[in-house]
Amino acid sequence: DVYTRLTDPNLPEVTQFDEHARVIHIPAGDIGPMDKNKVLNHMPEFVCRVRQYAREHGITYDFVHSHYWLSAWAGGLLASRWNAPHIVTFHTLARLKNRADIGPTETEERAEIEARVLRTADAIIASSEHERAAMVELYGANGSSIHVIPPGIDLALFRPVDREEARARLGLNGDRVILAAGRIDPIKGFDTLLDATALLGKRDKTRLVLIGGSKGDADLGALERRAADLGIGDRVTFVGAVPQRELPAYYSAADVCVVPSRYESFGLVAAEALACGTPVIASKVGGLPSIVRDHENGLLVPWRRPEAFAESIELVLDNQSLHRRLTREARRSVAHLSWERTARDTIALYRSVGLASSPAVVCGCHA
Template identity: 50%
Template sequence: MRIALVSYHTCPLARLGGRFSGGLNVYVRDSARELARRGFLVDIFTAAHRGGGFGVARLSPGVRLVHVPVGPDLSRAALYAGYRTFAGRICRFARAEGIRYDLIHAHYWLSGLVGLELKRAWNVPLVGMFHTLALVKYQARVGEEEPPERVEAERRVAAGADALVAATEQEKGFLVRLYGASPYKIFVIPCGVDLNLFRPRDPRAARRRLGLPVGKPVILYVGRLDPLKGLDILLRAVARLDDPAGVRLVVVGGDRGSASERERLESLVRDLGLDGVVRFIGPVAHRQLPWYFSAATVTVVPSYHESFGLVALESLACGTPVIAARVGGLTRTVVDGLNGYLVSWHCPEAFTERLELLLGNEGLRRRLAAEARASVQAFTWPAVAARLADLYSSLRAGPETARTGTLSG
């Protein structure tokens, strides 16, 4: 079976931690690789880098990355205005290659719009996965700004796709309640982690490699520099510790697109007197992240919302406990008191209390760390690909096959 996988707004090879790069990029790349190992042929279509032309690269056996030209403006407004043109260029590529695709899998709302166009052109099933939903972001944090057309676009994709993939039961509920999606075409398939890549390294060796102090606790944040991620809460929490100067907070993520947010956060660091405590690393290659997780005493995920929370999964796979906000998919991976802690309130005091508890009790840290990797053994990319393969096969047999219980959704 040949799959057209659409990741319109972000390339799966983009360095993580940028404004529009994160768990979605990992999902696209690693699920495609595993699908190919199961015999699928996968072409990933993404916007070419600024001003670039068509380009085809082999990512792994059975997986190609196709950069489609869109022009120099890669803003979401420009991509929305040009999604039909993007879909048309994919169709021309398929004709030129003599390829017929059996199914489309679109990631994010912009890709979903492209997917609807391709579905009409090719008369093949469309699977959609949103990763984040505008109406959920609005509920999670007042003041979130999204393109005005996004909500209506998400409703169109939810209605027009033959199947929707949700990472959690909670996300499935949001799609039904907020978008009117049929529950019978929503399939819950959790995200995965590469357990070969994300495995514990020696913490002292990891710290020496990264230039971090060996004798001080290291608190780690990994993610975009975005108000929705709640990094300012973590900064204020660290400032309230009994001895802030006795720890190091390492912030991984952020790119040129988030320069203004970084400036705001760096100003907050100065105001809180955390100069010398907080270190902004910037974006790093995905393969380097295990070293950061292994160097950390604890990873903190203070987000206002996470559809799944891949960072928590990757940290736990490296044997590092997680303190996370009790939101979204984080409640699926972080088990309170087993492999970390869930914090119910988005206030610094609550995070400070859990940090003090964990940092001040070596026995507790060891117990949580010992459980961390074991707790995520079921979340693997081969398992994700197996579920996706079942869904694809059922849709190829006919959309009603998938909806009548052949799959557990």
């Protein structure tokens, strides 16, 4: 069972998405999107309603696996009430985000919650060795309770598509395509990529395609204005959000995928692009170097350096021998990141803390 806070009054209480898996929407506070720090005020109500739902339906759980810091707060309390082990995956950490210095800082209250959970959880899953080391260095976590299990990717979905066919379908015929994708957030570093694109000058038929965000998004609007101010508005296509099933066509259509993030615990976009056979240029931060191997399947660049990104993009676009070598290595370099392996390693961890393959609860009220 996956418990999450109800954000849409039109959603059913329970959504069954597989024979043995379902999402249960729990009302807590006003129904609708809410700032993550305000959601924290409603976590006690969330916990009470989850316990009430389980009690009324006669459900017992053998463990709790929570994701992100808000859910970790709720999951820890639920696990203690149910006398069940607590496993946590944070995905992102306040002190790491604050160290990236990308604007409004995460609250110390959030950092203290993360520190407490790191001390009390039965097991922690880190997405990379870098994240594991950061938990120890910045939070004083016990390294022996932290297990590195990279998030998996669907290798059946993310696979190479014929490039010319993909470009024809997406209307990108004749262009050299630089692709970027992700949540529109300052931590993703898309401003750096726009600056780098401007430094490329008036290269013939070279286009930046940026996937993510939606109309009315303030951060997306800021990027659109920046592109116009830099004089590259006609060479940048803001696609908006794209269904996951369509992403392989975009990755395959690209000559290179750029991940200019200021921090990534793992780097899912980089892994998906490589699985589609597309070389990646990425910031040398966080977990990205565990995926992008410099001059093997892509290039690593110092973060926040538009000049370095521009130079690397030119190198990959102009050096056909290098491009062929990076492309050849791309997919096989992420063959170990399958969903099946991630599931197998996660189940092994569940069993290592004394669990059978019995009902589980996952808390997902994240932000």
